[in-house]
Amino acid sequence: MSYKGDNLMSVKRTNRSVALRALHEKGAMSRKRLAENMNLTPGAITKIVAEMISDGLLSEGEALTSGNAGRREILIDINAKKACGLGILINLQQAILSGAWLDGSVIFSQDVPLESDAPSEETAKQLSQRLFELLEENGIPREKVIGLGIAVRGITSADGRTVRNSFGALAETDYPLCRLFEELTGFHCVMENNVRSLLAAQMFLSRDENEGSQFFLRCGHGIGAALSIDGKIWHGVTAQCAEIGHIPIIRRGGKPCHCGKSGCLETIASPGAMQDEALSALSAEKTPLLWQTFQDRNPEDLRVFDVLTAASNGDAGASAIVDQAIQALGSAIKALIYLVDPGKIILYGSLFEDPYYLFRLSSELQEGVDMRHDVVIEKSRYNLQLEDKAACLLAVQDFMDNGGIQE
Template sequence: MTTTEPPTRTGSGDPRAGGSREHHLSALFETVLTRGPLSRRDVARSTGLSPALVTKLVRPMLHHGYLVEQDPEGGVPGRPQIPLAIDPDRHYAVGLKLMNSEIVGVVVDLQAQVQSSHRLKFDDHSLAGGLAAIEETTRVLLDRCPVPDGRLLGVGIGLGGHVNGPAGVLHRSPFFDWREVPLRQLVSERLGLPVVIENDVNTLAVAEQWFGAGSAFPSFLVVTVGTGIGCALVLDGRLWHGASGIAGEFGHVIVAPDGPECHCGKRGCLESVAGDEAIVRAVADAGGPRITRVSQVATLAHAGDPVARRAFTQAGAALGRAIATLLNLVNPPLLILSGEGLAASDLFIDALREEVERSAFSTAARDCTLLVRPQPDENWARGAAATMLRHGVLSSLRTLTDAAAG
């Protein structure tokens, strides 16, 4: 496994190029969004679509204002190439990262550039309390960044737990005692706006896919470490949800059947062996000082305490073994490691890498670039907003498709 800068995209075309007109429009839009401004010829090259088809698809997108033409470039004898770009003012979206006692929110334009942001602390963990906090954050954000009528696509919400994004249902959350909640509908009714909900690691993956290291790759994984351990899978350009949104529940893969009890009710989940709690517990089990927070273990480890250092290297090794399994299953060219646990990455990353190299099959480790990327909460919220943008834009493009077919 290498740890260099993000490599550039290799190979030609985009697998999304195959399929319906809607998929073609979507691939075209995302290509211009993530790599634009691009000429029609470069869009054709990047998407694998024919130049004639690109010209045909671009026409309604220009007409409806999703794309704009910039001043022509010179350089090509004969016909100048006109760069196509996204019109950032065409649409806006709100994105929220819902955490234990805090919401971080942003408003973004259609290029997912942050226009305003806000943090709100809240104590009421009831569903009513959560809904009120979501409403309050959204109101403050839109007060600070008024969006013209008809241009706000809606609100994207990312939160931890078993979230069935396509169905709009929160099945369970580690932070709240909310079970089987139709959260999308409840928030949408309360705000009077379209809403999408998504597992928070998935929103981070969308952020990476649209404006991060993942934009150069059709397939990649995001693994987050910290209190919880999560994973998101982007496969051939699509965020993979599985049958009910459980895809990527990496933290609850059982790696030690006789291991410690996990908050999910099972024993020996990766999260209970390599998450923050496990690191704190390892110090207590070894007779170390009574401490409660992983940051305290990190302080001890940085001061040279061998018990604290071992707690981190054991967690890193367990995580590395589990990541090797992911590499064997998916064989991704890129794995992005993120999450608040990276604050102490210097204490476990070498152990993690060694174990990945040792455990992965054949060339799976060598084939994969491991990027260590701490991300501020605002970027998770930005990913939630991008999830809403994608949903809203694809719905609009579907309308264009229907109009063209009718």
């Protein structure tokens, strides 16, 4: 274990960071209330606030009269438009370029198609160029940019500098994407796995509700997850914490998974797996209702929602596929409930917009979990809205974590 002392610069950084987080989470407040919130003396707060006002990061607002003596207190708030964070989210065949102010309000968000076999350097050059165009189109000078957040599918290195494997989003593996974007843009860059960036965005936007531990489950085509413990996102030794989709479930004869193994949870329980399973079972005998639906439709158009509709209407074959998927996913989540004891499980993805699936999974998660576990299971209040801003919010949060001090 290594030990590090705090020098005055890191104390200053920490205090400024806590002030920014407190104002972000609780809204504008007086110096007195900020001092109480941060457990600092009024003298110390006055100095920190004065410095941050002079940097333009904080501003004075309304004056409130408080207490019996009728003292007037001036509210202090974050000057949200002082600085802007930029972001690039990289997914399969698609990138999202975004920008947001310090309060998380989005300035722009744009989808850009990606060619997965193009060299990453070319892709990064094109994305950087488009980002600069978007800055110009939105009238934002480069001096306002505090950094670039990169959210990327797959496995990133523990130091957040290298993409170990994006499973098809980028042409190369072990690619130093963070450094490349720093060279191309000149901005300070931070990189994170895409699902962890979604949880970070969820936590940033929901402000004062992130005490304790939360498990964030994202079902897109596959299954991804992220875990926060005591308000901090957990990475693990190799930055693969909460890779729940790749828990080995079937020991022999499992289907191949894109991670290179076979029989992973994702190959049974993901929306893509349910879809594939239904397509291969599609017949008048095994899946009669689904079969009927596809009498005048191309089976290639079969989607997981068709399977769920058939299952909810009593199709035995479709129900068996959904049951198997829900039981496998439910078992993995219950193991996590017993291991981590999270306060909340947040469900994210279009699958959870389906009332039948949501009800079935929630029921499965209640079964076999004793009442001492007080876990709240809910659909994200930002469901399907976080991809548009997750990457630029990484830059905003990194800036706040550094106390708004740029190197």
